Amino acid sequence: MTHPEPDTREACVQALAQAHAADPQRAREHLLEVMRTIQAREPELGAFVCLADVQALAAQAARAAGPLAGIAVGVKDVFDTLDLPTRYGSPALYPALPARQDAPVVAALRRAGALVVGKTTTTEFAYLHPTATRNPAAAGRTPGGSSAGSAAAVAAGLVPLALGSQTGGSTIRPASYCGVVGYMPTALWLPKHGLKCFSWSLDTVGLFARRVADAAWCAQALSGRSLAEDADAGRAIAVGVVGHHPWGEPAPAARRAVEAAAAALRGCGIRTQPVDLPPIAGAAFDAHADVQGYEAVTALRHEWTTARAQLSPTLGEYLDGAASITADAYERAQHVAAAARRELDAWLGDCDLLLTPSAPDEAPAGYDSTGPSTFNRLWTLLGWPCVSVPGLRGDHGAPIGVQLVGRAGTDARVLGVARRLEQALALSPGQVAAGSTKG
Amino acid sequence: MTHPEPDTREACVQALAQAHAADPQRAREHLLEVMRTIQAREPELGAFVCLADVQALAAQAARAAGPLAGIAVGVKDVFDTLDLPTRYGSPALYPALPARQDAPVVAALRRAGALVVGKTTTTEFAYLHPTATRNPAAAGRTPGGSSAGSAAAVAAGLVPLALGSQTGGSTIRPASYCGVVGYMPTALWLPKHGLKCFSWSLDTVGLFARRVADAAWCAQALSGRSLAEDADAGRAIAVGVVGHHPWGEPAPAARRAVEAAAAALRGCGIRTQPVDLPPIAGAAFDAHADVQGYEAVTALRHEWTTARAQLSPTLGEYLDGAASITADAYERAQHVAAAARRELDAWLGDCDLLLTPSAPDEAPAGYDSTGPSTFNRLWTLLGWPCVSVPGLRGDHGAPIGVQLVGRAGTDARVLGVARRLEQALALSPGQVAAGSTKG
Numbered sequence: 001m002t003h004p005e006p007d008t009r010e011a012c013v014q015a016l017a018q019a020h021a022a023d024p025q026r027a028r029e030h031l032l033e034v035m036r037t038i039q040a041r042e043p044e045l046g047a048f049v050c051l052a053d054v055q056a057l058a059a060q061a062a063r064a065a066g067p068l069a070g071i072a073v074g075v076k077d078v079f080d081t082l083d084l085p086t087r088y089g090s091p092a093l094y095p096a097l098p099a100r101q102d103a104p105v106v107a108a109l110r111r112a113g114a115l116v117v118g119k120t121t122t123t124e125f126a127y128l129h130p131t132a133t134r135n136p137a138a139a140g141r142t143p144g145g146s147s148a149g150s151a152a153a154v155a156a157g158l159v160p161l162a163l164g165s166q167t168g169g170s171t172i173r174p175a176s177y178c179g180v181v182g183y184m185p186t187a188l189w190l191p192k193h194g195l196k197c198f199s200w201s202l203d204t205v206g207l208f209a210r211r212v213a214d215a216a217w218c219a220q221a222l223s224g225r226s227l228a229e230d231a232d233a234g235r236a237i238a239v240g241v242v243g244h245h246p247w248g249e250p251a252p253a254a255r256r257a258v259e260a261a262a263a264a265l266r267g268c269g270i271r272t273q274p275v276d277l278p279p280i281a282g283a284a285f286d287a288h289a290d291v292q293g294y295e296a297v298t299a300l301r302h303e304w305t306t307a308r309a310q311l312s313p314t315l316g317e318y319l320d321g322a323a324s325i326t327a328d329a330y331e332r333a334q335h336v337a338a339a340a341r342r343e344l345d346a347w348l349g350d351c352d353l354l355l356t357p358s359a360p361d362e363a364p365a366g367y368d369s370t371g372p373s374t375f376n377r378l379w380t381l382l383g384w385p386c387v388s389v390p391g392l393r394g395d396h397g398a399p400i401g402v403q404l405v406g407r408a409g410t411d412a413r414v415l416g417v418a419r420r421l422e423q424a425l426a427l428s429p430g431q432v433a434a435g436s437t438k439g
Numbered sequence: 440m441t442h443p444e445p446d447t448r449e450a451c452v453q454a455l456a457q458a459h460a461a462d463p464q465r466a467r468e469h470l471l472e473v474m475r476t477i478q479a480r481e482p483e484l485g486a487f488v489c490l491a492d493v494q495a496l497a498a499q500a501a502r503a504a505g506p507l508a509g510i511a512v513g514v515k516d517v518f519d520t521l522d523l524p525t526r527y528g529s530p531a532l533y534p535a536l537p538a539r540q541d542a543p544v545v546a547a548l549r550r551a552g553a554l555v556v557g558k559t560t561t562t563e564f565a566y567l568h569p570t571a572t573r574n575p576a577a578a579g580r581t582p583g584g585s586s587a588g589s590a591a592a593v594a595a596g597l598v599p600l601a602l603g604s605q606t607g608g609s610t611i612r613p614a615s616y617c618g619v620v621g622y623m624p625t626a627l628w629l630p631k632h633g634l635k636c637f638s639w640s641l642d643t644v645g646l647f648a649r650r651v652a653d654a655a656w657c658a659q660a661l662s663g664r665s666l667a668e669d670a671d672a673g674r675a676i677a678v679g680v681v682g683h684h685p686w687g688e689p690a691p692a693a694r695r696a697v698e699a700a701a702a703a704l705r706g707c708g709i710r711t712q713p714v715d716l717p718p719i720a721g722a723a724f725d726a727h728a729d730v731q732g733y734e735a736v737t738a739l740r741h742e743w744t745t746a747r748a749q750l751s752p753t754l755g756e757y758l759d760g761a762a763s764i765t766a767d768a769y770e771r772a773q774h775v776a777a778a779a780r781r782e783l784d785a786w787l788g789d790c791d792l793l794l795t796p797s798a799p800d801e802a803p804a805g806y807d808s809t810g811p812s813t814f815n816r817l818w819t820l821l822g823w824p825c826v827s828v829p830g831l832r833g834d835h836g837a838p839i840g841v842q843l844v845g846r847a848g849t850d851a852r853v854l855g856v857a858r859r860l861e862q863a864l865a866l867s868p869g870q871v872a873a874g875s876t877k878g
Contacts, residue, residue: 082741094539104636107741150870191737193636197543200632225766298630302546327664331848409770 013071013160013214017113021072022060027070029059032116038117038158046132047153050096051118065111067221074153074162078126078146079103080194088196089122089131089146092310092376093303101294103194105163105205105222105276112221120149120162123370125300126170126198128310130370137179138398141363143423144174145370147206151178154208161218164206167292169359169376171206172403175372176358179399183215183415184269186386186408187383189223199295201334202288202380206367212387212419219411230416232352237417239265239404240275240351246282247374251361253394258357260392261402264424265355270417272355278347281378282326284340288377293322297371312342337381344382345407352410353417358401362394375403385411387418391425452510452599452653455668456552459509463501466509470500470554473511477556477597483760485571486592487522487537488516506554506660513592513601516558516716517565518542518876519633527635528561528570528585531749532742542633544602546642551660554800557865559601561807564739565609565637568751569809577837582657583613585811586645590617593647600657605819606637606731608798608812610645613843614827615797616810620800620861622646622654622854625847626822628662638734640773641727641819651826651858658850669855671699671791676856678704678843679714679790685721686813690800692833697796700841703863704794709856711794720817722781727816729772732761738841776820783821784846791849794857797840801833814842816861824850826857830864 012021020027035054042048064070080086080099087094102110109116126146134288135143136156143152147164151174154162166184173247175182190205197203209215213228220227241262249255262272297304297319303311304319311319348354357375359401364371379386385408388401404421406414450458459466474491474493481487503509519538524586526533541549548555560570565585568771574582575595582591586603590613593601614621622645629644636642648654652667659666676759680701683859688694701711736743736758750758787793796814803810818825824847827840843860845853 043600097539100533100536102741104737104740107744108737109739173806188639191734193639193738197632200627200630223766295630298543298547299632301543301550302541305546305550327662435864 001076006089012211013068013209014174014217016160017067017069017071018393020061021065021113024272027061027064028058030070031057031072033161041156041158045134045136045152045156047105047120047149047158048074048118049087049121049149052116060115064113064115066111068109068218070195072113072117073109074118074120074149074150074159075106075116076122076150076164078122078165078196079106079163081106081116081119084116084119085153086119089124089126093307099194101194104191106194108222109163111414117159120148120153122146122149124312124315125196126165126167127315128258128320128370129314130367132409135178135363138177138363139353140367141398142177142367144177144363146170147174147208148370150177151180151182152210154180154210160210160214161385162208164208165195166204166206166376166380167202168288168380169373169410171208172376172401173359173371173373173390175390176401177363178397179390181209181212181215181390182388183209183219184380184386185219185223186411189272189411190219195224197299198393199292200299201291201295204380204383212389212415212422215387216415227412227415229412230419231412232416237353238271238351238415239274239353239355240348240355241272242356243274243276245356245375246277247285248360250375251356253400254361255359257392257400257402258355261355261389261421261425265421267428268420270420274353275351275354278343280340280343283336284381285378287333287336288381290329291337291381292323292424294325294330297322297325318355348407352406352413354405356403356405357421358388358403362396362398362400379405382408384408385414387414389418389421389425391422442613451650452507452648453656455599456506456508456510459500460504460635465523466500466503467497469509470511473556473598480597484573484575484591484595486559486588486595486597487513487557488526488560488588491523496556503552505550505556507548507657508552510553510600511598512526512548512553512556512558513557513559513589513598514545515561515586515589515601515603517604517635518545518602520545520555520802522559523555523558525558525675527567538633540633543630544744545633547661548602556598559592561585561588562595563751563754564635565604566754566757567605567809569806570752574802575616577616577802579805580804581616581671583616583802584610586613586647587809589647590619590621593619593649599649599653601647603647604634605643605645605815606641607819608815609824610647611815612798612810612812612825614647614829615840616802616838618829620638620648620651620654620829621827621840622648622658623825624658624662625824625850628664628850630660636738637773638731639738640730640734641783642822643819647780649863651854655854656733666851666854668851669858670851671855675710676792677710677712677790679787680711681793681795682713682715684795685716686724687799689796689814692839693796693798693800694868695841696827696831696839696841700828700860700864701794702728703867704860706867707859709859710767711754712790713761713792714790714793716838717782719779719782722775723820724817726772727820729764729768730820732770733764736761780821787846791845791852793844795842797827797842800838801815801839817878818844821847823847824853826853828857828860828864830861
């Protein structure tokens with residue numbers, strides 16, 4: 001390996017930002033090294049659609065202050081940015097022009113001292129049409145979608161943090177496939193305006209990081225909520241391990257990954273118990289389709305009405321089909337979603353969290369698909385926080401994540417347990433899920 | 440009166456659109472007459488910030504089809520438009536450039552055949568800093584805000600329909616002050632993406648019209664929901680007339696307007712009964728302030744962080760103050776809002792609707808303020824549909840509206856009863872609220 005390795009792999013974001021704030025010269029040098037690494041790796045990776053001007057970034061780095069001082073961040077190109085072209089993954093419809101304002105979450109990143117080093121690839125309007133991004137953790141396999149570039153950039157060690165989004169499984173799934181941490185906060189804890197709308201009920205801002213602590217630190221800086229401390233240290237925690245999945249069962253490797261994670265949690269003194277989702281979970285999973293479809297047709301009405309031919313066939317045909325979802329069907333789906341939020345909250349009972357696969361398997365081979373979002377849609381619809389924890393591998397040696405899910409608003413707990421799980425998996429490399437590691 | 444009167448005062452939108460779709464030449468001539476009228480009246484009114492190109496509109500008119508074929512619509516300048524400058528009431532921060540896409544609700548207007556004749560004035564980011572718009576129905580008095588231009592343009596008969604928004608009382612209040620119909624649909628029934636975000640929980644698309652039937656027809660065309668028919672014809676309806684208001688009592692003229700409206704409803708065979716709001720209504724009213732403030736600081740972070748000096752003192756100081764609202768206080772406010780939605784729905788019991796003042800009084804004299812939104816905030820927070828019905832006048836002869844409010848999702852009923860009330864008030868001009876008409 002001849003490429004320089006940036007130190008984003010080693011230092012945690014909190015310590016790095018503190019060092020930058022204390023030493024502007026160090027912040028500047030760090031930034032220049034990050035940009036050199038990106039330049040070197042980008043041709044093979046294809047994680048970015050554009051990069052910020054190095055000299056402008058270096059100047060920002062030298063005066064950076066705040067909890068993310070001088071931290072290089074990649075921003076998925078579905079978020080509006082004032083200084084960088086914003087194309088929503090649709091260069092046919094959106095020329096390489098910046099937006100008129102920073103999305104609020106991007107403004108919050110900058111206010112916390114972060115440096116937006118570039119826009120990362122997204123599938124077209126964050127739907128399914130694949131990007132050209134490669135998975136740095138699994139040669140020949142999709143990095144997932146729609147936040148492909150953000151997952152890949154973090155996985156390759158180019159940036160320690162990246163912004164993504166999730167409407168079905170666009171944060172947790174690529175995090176799982178690329179072997180990084182993915183965190184989808186409680187719905188609306190991070191503002192989503194200035195994120196190109198696909199579904200206003202489902203679109204959620206997501207974060208990618210190499211460590212759970214980094215994701216928590218970033219989310220704390222952006223949201224003003226206490227997320228960085230494990231508030232539950234010392235408290236008895238119970239995790240429900242989901243058995244049957246109404247949307248179909250995962251591959252054996254994903255199931256073994258969950259078993260390995262459950263064992264690791266028990267090793268930390270956390271109680272695990274098998275649970276089966278109640279019937280409303282399946283109904284809510286189905287409702288996700290109607291909510292997303294109805295809202296996508298509405299949200300993309302301008303593009304669909306005026307430029308149908310410039311959409312990918314994948315998206316165009318999806319919208320054509322979704323246009324038949326009636327307002328009544330949409331209302332029914334929203335009622336199911338509301339009922340599911342209430343019923344699942346009660347059903348969870350004494351359990352603090354759920355443990356499930358992040359995706360049905362390791363990343364599929366090839367680049368024709370970004371993989372299925374089946375294991376993510378329910379939680380996105382509920383608006384419950386999810387963290388995908390890496391550290392395990394599938395039958396072909398590609399990364400496979402496990403997902404911790406909590407009730408709405410319990411992000412600090414989900415992140416805290418995810419941190420313990422991450423540590424336990426790092427200390428127990430024998431607990432990989434692979435039956436036979438070929439990759 | 441030497442100004443030409445467009446026929447938007449006479450024909451209802453549905454019939455006008457049908458005539459346009461059948462006769463392109465008539466649609467074209469109508470459009471040209473509308474634009475001549477706007478040109479003639481605009482200097483005194485100040486309702487528009489920009490107008491569309493007449494020849495381009497005429498060409499659109501000549502091929503218009505759909506439920507709003509050839510209907511001239513004004514669009515509040517907080518909505519993104521592709522062909523017209525979009526400044527959000529902040530020319531200091533946003534130059535006269537079009538947005539990169541039509542807001543979905545604007546795209547839906549165009550798809551229904553409507554012609555966007557211009558952008559109407561809005562207070563800065565739809566907050567409180569007044570516009571230069573004049574109230575065509577009450578000389579020397581504010582048209583209200585924030586949707587000042589849309590209310591005034593409809594009141595002056597320039598357009599039969601206009602798009603507005605409401606975060607506190609920005610649709611119902613100016614409708615009341617200008618003597619037109621204001622309709623705020625159930626939250627999210629009309630898509631609000633591409634509307635400059637002030638508060639993502641509260642911002643709601645609103646409509647202005649000269650007749651309830653026109654507002655219902657337009658909302659039906661935009662939303663695909665059945666709203667144009669009075670589904671309750673023949674069914675017994677009960678309207679609760681709100682007595683005590685936890686946010687303060689209205690002026691005597693507004694109370695008399697409500698009494699006159701209640702009498703008119705009884706004249707239609709609708710049962711009315713006095714009701715007093717439960718304590719949660721007051722708590723929810725207070726919660727509105729924390730929800731709006733916390734979200735406004737987040738949504739306007741870019742503007743507030745990078746261009747504080749270019750905000751009006753009104754808005755700048757509001758954001759400075761709101762920045763101290765913690766995430767915890769915000770969460771508590773959101774919990775109160777959720778509880779209020781449940782409790783008020785149950786409390787309403789056998790009542791189908793509520794009748795309350797649209798505003799505490801007729802429009803205040805002068806142009807320093809856009810008037811208080813106290814009588815609107817609770818319903819906006821709940822996301823319940825409201826219609827302001829005109830036809831009554833205050834002590835100084837200025838218009839005064841009464842507001843019908845229904846449970847979420849009961850828009851067809853609210854609009855149906857509003858239509859009956861509108862008719863009853865038109866037939867009973869003796870039932871004006873004024874004690875002494877001086878204006």
